Every structure is written in C-alpha cells, then in structure tokens.
Amino acid sequence: MTQRHVINASVSPKGSLETLSQREVQQLSEAGTGLTYTLFRQCALAILNTGAHVDNAKTILEAYKDFEIRIHQQDRGVRLELLNAPADAFVDGEMIASTREMLFSALRDIVYTENELDALSIDLSTSQGISDYVFHLLRNARTLRPGVEPKIVVCWGGHSINTEEYKYTKKVGHELGLRSLDICTGCGPGVMKGPMKGATIAHAKQRIHGGRYLGLTEPGIIAAEAPNPIVNELVILPDIEKRLEAFVRVGHGIIIFPGGAGTAEEFLYLLGILMHPDNEGLPFPVVLTGPKSAAPYLEQLHAFVGATLGEAAQRHYEIIIDDPAEVARQMTQGLKAVKQFRRERNDAFHFNWLLKIDEGFQRPFDPTHANMANLQLSRNLPSHELAANLRRAFSGIVAGNVKDKGIRLIEEHGPYQIRGDAAVMQPLDKLLKAFVAQHRMKLPGGAEYVPCYQVVA
C-alpha cells in the first residue's frame, strides 16, 4: 500500500455536543483509552476516509497506522485533536462540514450515548428493552421527527455493484426524490450511495430543502463501508441486530437492490419479521428491483426464498425489473397505506412501534465457528425460525468477509462449516455460488474471492 497524505487538525462540534457538563467532558476524555477508544478511533478513521473505496476493515486500519484521535476537555466543551488523519477529509486545511458532523455523530453514539443509555434503567434482556434501547439511541441522534408523514425509503443492496447497477440505483433514487421521498441506507458506497445521489439531484429539482439522507451503520462495518458524504444524518448502532431493527422501525418501506451476503441477511431478516403472525395485516411495502441485467439475480433470490421459506414468504414483496419510475410509484402507493394504518392505529409515524420483532431477531449472533456449525437449517422448523437461522448464517458470512473480528477468526480457524437439511443446503449452496460467480463477494484490489465458509449438506 502506497503512502497516504495525512494532516493534523483540531475540530470542535456544532450542535448537541456543545453543551456538555464538566463531568461529561471528563468522561469523554477518559474514554480516550481502552475498548471504547479503539472503537471510536476505527469509526473516526472510516469517516475521515469517506468517499474512498476500500472494501476491508483491516486494509484501512493498516493504511493509517499512525492515526490518532484525542479528546480534549475545554471549559466550553469538547474538542477533538486528530493526528495523521487522511488528507482527503479536508479542503484547503479545513475539514469538510459533513465529515465533521459525522465525526461528532460517532462520538455521540459510541461514547456519550453508551454512557447515558447504561445509566437509564433499560432492561436489555427483554425484547421490549432492546426496542427501547434502539428508540433512545435514535432519539438522542435526533432521528425521530414527530408529525412528518411516512416517507423514509430504506434502500438495501451491495456496496460493490457494477456500473450499470449503480447507475440504476441513482435513477431509482432520482425517481423517489422527485416524489419527495427520503432515503435511508447502510451509508456506505454502492447501493448505499447511489439512491442518495439521485435523490439529492431530484430534491434540488423539486426545490425540496431538508431532504434526508439517513445512514445507519455499526462499528464493525463502518470501515468496510465508509459513510458516503451525501449522508446528512449518521447513526452508529452498536451491532447488526440493533441496526436492522432501526432500519425496519424508522423506515416506512424498503427497496432491495442486487447485493451479496449482506443483502441476503437483510432480506431474510425482513421476511422473517413480516411472516410473524402478529404482523399480519401490517402494511410494509417491499420492492426487489434492478436493471435488466440483474433480472437473473433477482429471480434466483426469489427462487431461493420459495425453496426455503415457501410461497407465503414470496407474497411479502414485489419484483420490478428495469423500471425506476414504477418502483417509485409502487413505493408511493405503499406509503399511503402505511400512513393510513398508523393513523388508524394511532401509532407514531416516526417509529414503527406496532411491528413485532421476535427476540430471535434481536439477540446478537456471535459468529464463532461453533455457533455457525450449530445453526439449525431445516424445513422442519417454522418458516419464521428458519428465516432467523438463515439470517444468522449470512450474518456470519458477512463477518468472515469484511468485519475485522470475523476476518481474524477465519484466518485462525479456516472457513465456517454450515450444516443443514439438503432441502435448504442445496438452494443455499447454489445462491452462494452464484454470488461468487457474479462477483458479489468481490474484495478490494480485485483479488480472487476465497469463501470463508463451506456448505455441508
């Protein structure tokens, strides 16, 4: 890896972190050590590296080994001192406003919020407690805006898609933006950026000020999927499970574009929830879409769902090929139903309280080799539970591919073993092989993909 340009700088926050008590500033500066520091440093680096296309947490951490971030106490508030920071985050020596904002969003979510949330007597051992935790974190990040009509469209899909697919996501975002809709993604490149870019231009055309480009990420993934600079609200959830819950509780509809294992994880999570009996009748528009060239991929995914979770699962979404305007029209239609439903049930527009999320989907899954090997993957399970376990399997694969911890586990113990009924294993194997063939597991630098798993029927 070549030498990167670096810069030293000192920045102050703007907004809610400006009024800290002396005690809080002290807590923050003490947090400049230990585990929290490691986490914050990693997120900060990813944010400063914004816009760069790097696919692997390790790579970026190694590229800026000398990067340091120090939290200073001032009577007037907190100040960050950056040493050897990526120069791209600056224009003529001044940090780009969005980058500065995101840096303090990270500080807020990682250091500050965790302290505060610990203090609140939230019981993380209950499903209700976990939902409360997600709610508090989002509220503290000022993500929840009461009284605004449902218009947050979540876009899921791969972070490293081909040019045609990327252009298609921009077009879909453009059509959504023309219809005054906002965009929420995992906040990295690829599908996480395209729709936001398209919507930015469309919002400008429609003279919409205050369009929202909401990015929900997690410490483990942020380095691999550095937040794109369009994001104007960044929230860092502590793990993938809370991040997924945040997506389905603040998003009013979801569009799924082509992607790899991460997208499959998200899709299965969503289906597992929507299939829960308590959620029957609850409107939640879901569209699978892509350009003509992606049709085979989408059909494959559709077939996999049919083969494993059955036809009932397939009824929860619609597939639209190569028609951005139609995607936007369907979504607009679906959001009307959401609005009416929430109004009738007197539910908040800004947080989907009525959506039942089973504890199985909320509990963090630790992708150790043992946990991966022990996943029950059988059609004998209720679809509901099978979806949960398939979600975990894909979650493990994502970790093994791009998350720092997962990569190290694979380096140590070799690929995960995924076991189960042939009726599930065969479609799974087929899908994963297709992902590899279609370069949906692509790594940085164009290196050949070496699977971090073995499917064992």
Added chain:
Amino acid sequence: MTQRHVINASVSPKGSLETLSQREVQQLSEAGTGLTYTLFRQCALAILNTGAHVDNAKTILEAYKDFEIRIHQQDRGVRLELLNAPADAFVDGEMIASTREMLFSALRDIVYTENELDALSIDLSTSQGISDYVFHLLRNARTLRPGVEPKIVVCWGGHSINTEEYKYTKKVGHELGLRSLDICTGCGPGVMKGPMKGATIAHAKQRIHGGRYLGLTEPGIIAAEAPNPIVNELVILPDIEKRLEAFVRVGHGIIIFPGGAGTAEEFLYLLGILMHPDNEGLPFPVVLTGPKSAAPYLEQLHAFVGATLGEAAQRHYEIIIDDPAEVARQMTQGLKAVKQFRRERNDAFHFNWLLKIDEGFQRPFDPTHANMANLQLSRNLPSHELAANLRRAFSGIVAGNVKDKGIRLIEEHGPYQIRGDAAVMQPLDKLLKAFVAQHRMKLPGGAEYVPCYQVVA
C-alpha cells in the same frame, strides 16, 4: 371565594415531549398518583391561572378544588386531560399557546426530568454534583444555548409592588430591550413581569425576533407567583437553592428592584457568593435600582448590608435611582467585562462554571421552627457564613408567608423565633419592620400582615 369559571380540555405537547418511548409514557401516566402528582397538579393549576393576581398558594388550591389533570398514554405520545381547569387559560375553547407550552414544561421538569436525572449517576451529596444537577435540568429544558454572547439580565424584586415601582420596572426592561438584552426573572407578577413586558415592546421596536423571557420557578412558589404569560421559557427547579443557583449560573448580570423578604433572600445569597474568596476578580454586574420614591428603601437595604456584612459587601453592587437608561448602560458595560472574562478563561457563555458556590448555599434549608431558631446570626462569623445564615432566615420568612408548607407550619406552631447578636438583630428587625410598613409583605385581599416571625435579640 366566588365560583370560578372552569373548562374541560385535552391537550397534546409540541416539541421534545412528542417523541416518548412506550415505557416513558407509561411512567408518566403512573405518575398520575402520589406525591409527584400532587406537585404536578399544583404547578399546572398555577400555570393555568396565569395572569391572575393571587398571593397565596392555599387560596388558589382551594379555589379550584375540583381541578384534575390526567396523563394519558397514546401510541403517538402523551396527552393531558384537564378537568375543571380555570377558563381564563383558554380563548374560545382553545388553550393559549404559552400556557400549553408552560404546562408541558412543568411536566418535563417535574415528572420526566426527575426520572431521568435520578437515573444518571449524579452525586447530590457533593457541591459539584448539585451544580451538575442544575446543569442537566437546564440543558434538558433547552435553556443553554452555546455561542450566544452574554445578554441574560436577571431581574429580582417583589411580586407585589406599587404602581409607580411597577411602571419603573417596565421602563428599565424597555431600556434593556432596546440594547438587545434578554430578561430572566422568577416568572411571577410584579418585578417578575414588568421588565419582560418592557423588553417585549423594545424588542419589537428593535426588530429583534427570538428575544428571551426566561422564568425560573419552583413548585413551592409557583402558585403564589403564577408565571406571567410573557415568559417564553419556563423552568421549574426542585427547590429555592437550585433555583438561585440557576439564576446566578445562567444570568450574566443582576438587577435588584424593591421587594420584600424574597428579594432580601436573593440579595443575601448573591452577596454571600460574590464575597467568597474564590470569586475575587470574577466580574458580575449587580445594580440596585428603583424610582425616586423607592430611594429610602434602597438606602435602607444598603445600610443593612453595611451594618451586617460590612463595606466589602457594598462594593459588589451599584445603586442607581430613577434612571432606567443609566441602569441599562451600566449593565451593558458590565456584560462586556463578563464576555471578555469568559473568553479569556475559556468558560462557557451559557453556564457560569467558574463561579464558586459554597455548599452552604446549595444545601436546601428546611424552615422548621427548630432550624429557624438555631440559625447563628453573629458578626463574629465570617461575613460569608453570616450571609448564608441571613439568607436562610429570609428564606424561612418567605416560606411562612407564601409557601404552602410554611403557612401550615406557622398555623400550627406560631411565628418563627429568630435569634442572634444585637449587632445583627437590630438592623434585621429594623429592615423587617420597614418591609411591613411599606406593605412589602402585603397579602392578597389587602388583609393586614401578621408577621410569621419574631426577632429576638
């Protein structure tokens, strides 16, 4: 007491209370019973009774015996149901916006904040902990605005002053407002209203939008000094000590108008703090002022300070008779020094962290007959401590005059006994007698004032 017009209504909040979690709403509605409820009901009644001139907590509570306030849980947030509420709070059946705002400010401060603040690990047994508590409460009420130059002028003085004095406070407020200054008071009638009214007109003339009329009150006093409707930020602090700390930490300068025991309490509190050695050199503009007719009163107060705390205490303020423009000019001048000092010391503009407040001034004083009788009032004490004890003596008198609890104590046990050195007792007795003679202890309905204390040399 004649029958009052009452009304039933249901109101929803606007602002920060709109996004509550289901758990929080539940906590709130459970708070509809017990001690917290009693407190909230009392404050709510005072707020709804806004603008009415009643001088006694008992009176108003008795006038609206049937008043009830119910907190309802809705998926979308909290809703208040009011039964038999004072009709004056409504215009053609709709609650006046400022009243609605204050009602939810009370809910925020009394019910919600207390829960949250309990959860935070703030140690109320330390001076630092108490200051932190005040900071958190003010921040949660969005009172602290970073980056705004020092311009909050606290106005202290009586709630039942004569017409000439009232007009004078309006004129001073007008001159302050013409110079772009904001007003902070105890938020009731009299001196707490006049300066705000004058500043409102002056701000309109200077085309200043967003002028601040900050009212700091406490549950025990709010009924006697119902918030005047100009107040556009209401904060309810839990007791007089935290309220006084809030005044001196958010206010940048203080003007003292004629008043009775409450004003004396505030004045002694302020002098006691400013005389603390740690606060030497810390700029804090203080002006005593009134119309020509109030000159004897101001001189009396000045003499009392000289006789008890000495000449050093007198150097902390300036007396200006009958010259509103000069008061405003002096204050403007003083605020410049405050700004420069904070900038040099890198202290926040929005919270006076550098001001040392001794624990003696922070600890709540419970005005039982025993506590009152045991106050040490001697010139042998350091001026500092003597000021603290004199402050407590006046605090007890205020409680005996207008606070619900104090009134009941006096009804039961007769007047407080205040003992001490003749060198202190004589000036005190003289001052209190003058207060009575000048009707500065006036009660509602024009009833003759019966002292709730006896000064025993």
Added chain:
Amino acid sequence: MTQRHVINASVSPKGSLETLSQREVQQLSEAGTGLTYTLFRQCALAILNTGAHVDNAKTILEAYKDFEIRIHQQDRGVRLELLNAPADAFVDGEMIASTREMLFSALRDIVYTENELDALSIDLSTSQGISDYVFHLLRNARTLRPGVEPKIVVCWGGHSINTEEYKYTKKVGHELGLRSLDICTGCGPGVMKGPMKGATIAHAKQRIHGGRYLGLTEPGIIAAEAPNPIVNELVILPDIEKRLEAFVRVGHGIIIFPGGAGTAEEFLYLLGILMHPDNEGLPFPVVLTGPKSAAPYLEQLHAFVGATLGEAAQRHYEIIIDDPAEVARQMTQGLKAVKQFRRERNDAFHFNWLLKIDEGFQRPFDPTHANMANLQLSRNLPSHELAANLRRAFSGIVAGNVKDKGIRLIEEHGPYQIRGDAAVMQPLDKLLKAFVAQHRMKLPGGAEYVPCYQVVA
C-alpha cells in the same frame, strides 16, 4: 417651546432600497431640493419624533427648525445624513431599528415610488387608474402577501382619547391578537397605537411570530400623528383619499373606536362605499365599540347616521359596548365570511378588487373655503352622495384642525362655512358640538379648542 436634544447621524437602508441603480441614487439625491424634499423632510421629522405626543404639524416643524436630511450617493447604495435630528430616535447613539426602517419606508414611498409610478402608464383620471395606483404603491411597499388568509383588522378612532378609552383599545387589540389577527391603523398615537400594543403582547402569548402592525399614513397628517414604534410596516399614501382606499382594500374588517372629526370622516367614507348598490352582498365586518363611558358617544354617532343616511346605513355595522372579547369574536366570525366570499369569487385575499369605490370617494378633496362652502348637504341627495359630501365636510375640518395647509388657510380666512338643509345641518351641528364638549377636538398643550368651521343651516 424648550430646547430639544438633537443628534447628527448617518444611516443606510436595509432591504429593497439596497439595490439601486446609479441613476436612481442620483435621482434621489437630486430630490434633496424642492417640493419633494420639503415633503420628505417633514415625514422624516415626524418619524424621528416617534412616540412624542404632539398634536400639530406646525408645532413639531418649528421645534426642529434646524433639522436637515441629506441624501448621499454611494456606489453601494443610498445613505441618509441627518443633522439636528431628535435625540429620542437613538439609543446610545444608534438609531432604533424601527425608526430606521420607517425612514426608508418614507424615502421609498415619497421619492422613489412616485418616480416609478409616474413612469408607469397609470391613468389617474379613471377610477380604475386610481385603484391601480394604490395597488402599485402597496405592492412596492411589500404590503400585499398572497395566500395569507384574511386577518387584517383596521382600527379607526381618535389619536387623543382619554385613558379609559385608550386602555379599552389595548384590550380589544389583545383579544384580536389572541385570535391571531393582525392590526392596521393610521399609525399614530391613541387608537392607532393601543390595539397594536395589545396585539403585540397577545401575539407573544400565542407564540405568533411575524404579527403585522400595519400603519397607513399620508404626508399631511404624519407630523400630527407620528407613527408609533410598534408599526412594523409603514406606508405613506399621497393623500387622504388614497389612504382611505388602501384601508378598505387591504383591511378585511374594520373596528371603529371613539374619535373626533377624522374618525367621522373615515366612518362616512366607509358607509358611503358599503351602501353603493354594487357592493350589496359583499361581506365587510364593521364594529363600533368603546368602554361603557363611551356609550353616549357611540349612540350619538349612531343617531347621526340614522338622521342623515337613514336606517339602511345603520345595518352595515354593529355596536358593542364594553366587551373586548365579543368584539374579537364578532370580527373573527365576519372574517370567515370574507374568506369564503373571496374564495368563491376567486378574488385575492390581499387586495379587495371586488369592492366598488365610486370616483366621488377617490378624487382628492381640496378643502378651500370655497369648496367647503359649496358642499351640497341635503337629504334630497341619494344617501350615497350625501355620505360622500359629509365625508368631505369632515375631511375639511380635520385639515383645518391639524394639517399644515389647512391651519394656514384658517389663519388667513377664518373658519370654514358649512351650509346645507336643516335636516342635515342640525344633526351635524349637534355632533360637532358634542365632539368639542367631549374634548375630541383637543389640541396640544390643553389649549381651548377654537372651531375651524361654522355650521350654517
């Protein structure tokens, strides 16, 4: 007259006058001489004298004989240099924002607008042309705001009323403001100030930002009725006829408080228009009101209308004694009808195009002794025409009382002779005598009123 404090200063505009072409600035600075200059100087003096209570144009002009105002050309725009200006317009050497605003409003309306309007091919010889002229002048002053619901309440009445009546106008303004209504007056003291002051406080209570306090004046009257500083939009119309047309075209309803000859002029103008057959069915809420003590006055006026214009005229207004809330409720009700009517007829909310104003009411009336003597005042005329002539009679009396030119005419030729049928002359004489007895023709300094007219039956 004692010596006044004066000050020299230089001020720049804020807003629409900031972008002038070099040619325009030149035109303006050339206007520093001749008739336009005299007019502008007079208005400027009145504005700078704001808040002072002087009842006579001559008095104020003589008090500041040395006052000069120079218009300077700068590349960046226009700048005003003031010499020997009234010191009350400044706070610590800086001009009060509202005064500065009004000064440039005067410049805009007197110098600039007249040039522009002359350039437009508006035909002032037609009724349509005059209305167009009023429209252009108001639009240039940014008074016309499309899409805002009808809520401008015009308040007419005397500029020198007694304290009780003044307090009553404040209360009515307060009730109007509580109901979100805006105030438009002739912009001087008395009735022109009270409702604005009350509404300012009420708007603050209702958290209404951007409440409008619209003042419509004319060069001939501004010195006698200096704009009160609450006015946040000042428009100077060239003469009383265009000013009256502006009132009835931008106002959505009218409240008439006690007043003298000027109020009578306004009232007769309004009745004459509303009685025009073309305006039948056009809703226009009109309320006559005052405190209990003003009841005889209001009944007298009512009787005069009945005696001269008949019962039909009386049906165009309602009389409400001593009930501010009821006045506001009636007005709110009436405005709803106005809104519905305009919506149905597709008429603008911001300009009452559909109101027919006869040319007789639009043509300036020059109150020479000959013109006054020749007024036809007979019940044989159509009510319509009689109203127009009565309006002219009162207009002349106002001129003789307070307008510079009228005062000089009276000084020269003695009182006007007003002639007509006994059936009209007797009620007129009675009304005028009552005005004098009630001090509604009061002059500054409390001098005895010497009538500027003689009623000749």
Added chain:
Amino acid sequence: MTQRHVINASVSPKGSLETLSQREVQQLSEAGTGLTYTLFRQCALAILNTGAHVDNAKTILEAYKDFEIRIHQQDRGVRLELLNAPADAFVDGEMIASTREMLFSALRDIVYTENELDALSIDLSTSQGISDYVFHLLRNARTLRPGVEPKIVVCWGGHSINTEEYKYTKKVGHELGLRSLDICTGCGPGVMKGPMKGATIAHAKQRIHGGRYLGLTEPGIIAAEAPNPIVNELVILPDIEKRLEAFVRVGHGIIIFPGGAGTAEEFLYLLGILMHPDNEGLPFPVVLTGPKSAAPYLEQLHAFVGATLGEAAQRHYEIIIDDPAEVARQMTQGLKAVKQFRRERNDAFHFNWLLKIDEGFQRPFDPTHANMANLQLSRNLPSHELAANLRRAFSGIVAGNVKDKGIRLIEEHGPYQIRGDAAVMQPLDKLLKAFVAQHRMKLPGGAEYVPCYQVVA
C-alpha cells in the same frame, strides 16, 4: 422524428407574479398573441423540454408543433394553461417544481419585465442606459442580493463536449462548491450543467443551503440550450449582448472550459473589455482549464489570442490543465482581490458598476450576410476594437449554427463570408477548422457539420 409524449396541464405561479394588478393580468393575457407570444412559447417549450439533449432550435419547435400555452386572467393572479406539453416535465401528472419556476421566470422576463422596462424612462441609446436596463432586469428577477460576499463563478464552455470534458467540469464544480462558491452559466447542457451538478453535491457535503445555480440565457438560444434542471435562478436576457453584460457584471470570476464558437465569442468579449484602458487594475480572475486531453485545444486558443490580440491580452487569464482543486484555489484567491477592491472603491458586491463596457460591446450585432461581410478584421485596429469585431464574427457563426433566425438566413443565402487581413484570417481559419475537427461544432443526431461561414483572407 418520432411521436413525443405530451400532456395538458394548468399551473399557477409562486412568488413575485402572484400579486399582479387586474390591468397587468390583462396585459399578459393579451400578450397571448403576436411576436411576444411566439417568443414566450418558444422559451416555454425549451424549459419544458429541460434535460432533453437537442441541439437545434428548429428541431424542437418542429417536434412539438401542437404545443400551445395560454395565459388566463383570474382575480387572484395569472394562470398558465398548457396544451400538448412535453410529458417529461411532469412527475405523475404534476409539473416538476424547478420547471414551473422557470416557466414563470420566462413569463416574468419576456412579457412582464419588457412592459415595465419600456415604461421606465431608460435611454437605450446610451451605454449607461443599456447597463441600467440590464440592472433593472436582473433586479426584477431578484438576482441582485446586497451584502453577499463575491462568490459567483461564471463557467463558460461548450454545450456539447465529450464525456471526459464533462466529467472534468463536474469535478471543477465540485471543488468550487467545496469552497462555498456559487455557479453561473448559460444554463444549458454540457459545461453549463456539469459545474452546477458538481457544486450541488459539494454544497450538500458542506451543508450549504441556498447555494445558487444561476442560469442566464436569451430567447434565441434557449431552445438549443434548454436550461438544465439544476438551475435555481433563471433569467432571460433579450439578446446576447445584454446576456454577456449580465455575466460580467454579476459574475465575480470566470472559468472557461473547452467549447466551440459560442465559447470563443464569450472569451473575446471578455478580453476586449478587460483590455479597455479604463479597466486597468480592476481585478477579474479568469481561468482557462480542461482535462489533459483538452490541453491542445486550450493551447490553440491561447495561441490564437496571442496571434491576433497580442501578449497583453494573454496576461488577463491563466491556463490550468487537469487540476480541478488548483482551479478552485486560484479562483478563491482571485475573489479575495475582487472583494477587497470593491470594498475600497465602495462598489456594490452584487453588480460590477466600475467595469467599463464600451458601447461597441453593448450594441446588438445583427448577423446578416452584409454585416458579417463588412466586419473589419485587421491587426491595424486597436486590439480593443479588433476583439469587438472578432466577437461579432463568432456571434454570427453561433447564430448560423443554432439560432433559429441565423439558420434560416443560411438556408436562404448560403454561408457567411468573413473577410480580413491574412494576419487575422489565418489564425481564425485554423481555429475554426480545429473546432470542426474536434467536433466542437457538433450538431444533433451526429450529422456531419456543414460550416455556415467561409473565411476569406
């Protein structure tokens, strides 16, 4: 040409056209015929066709032969009825906000402003009068904003450039936007769009709201260069000379990208003015830039300037190859000098009054065959005058290529004859040939370019 999708619709304005007098609306609706109508229809069609890439006025006019636009009078204002309008201007039946805005900008500038400006006594026979005219038109369009620091960067260059060059303009716009600069272009595609798009994204990153994308066009060119939808302020100047004057008076610096005859015209216009002795010492940053592949083009242009206008002309600009950040840095630097200069000379930031523009550059040039043939193109002329004539030559070529009138003239009379000294003709011929070879005279549909001129030495 294939059938286009069309739509019928009715739209109302938002903003300054909402408050028209009845007379004005009548004038507008009468304008629905004759020459003004033809002009307005043509502009409207171009605006509705926004985003479509068509290179020829005739083509688009023929494609929508049935398009009609009717101006309706309503009491409340003006309303446009569109028949057979291009469907792309609508989203789900509703017109895109920016399109609607531009439509009424066209109405304002073509119909309304012309009436108003005629009425003002502006003398178009003088240089000062023409500048005044441009000033009034821009002010009426609310383009002139006082007090804003110099930051409008004009970008000139071709409307049909290659992909690499287009991407480069986006990058330059992005770097300008990161430095808070605004963009002004001729408002069509290519160079007129790229910098705006880049700046939009950069402004979003820097959290800049209210970034300006100012498009200055003219009726004769708008069809060929339909305004791109990023433009948020559109002004239609009556002819190329006033448009060019608007560019150099509202722009604070100019960047010239690769382009064809139109770009050359703009460049020569600029050089001719900057070389005027009166403008010596007046700072005006000019940068020529392009990607590496455009280096030969830029050098060619540079050489042409040297050969015809001499080295002195070359000192007025800087050439930067393939370095967007450096372009932005140079421009930022240059704007600082502009700001300082204007402040020292007390000139407006919003209009460059001090720039001397010779009448020769202001008078419209009518590109008839006779006028083109008679242009004096000799090095014997002062550089100043030669630049003016070369500007006219290129102006004629642009007309012959893309303007409706020019195209018809060429169809009728064959190519223009351009005559002059060999010392000028040779470099000119060389430059034009290079333009053709580099497809900088490209026509729609990829048709071979047939020159509309002949260079005769």
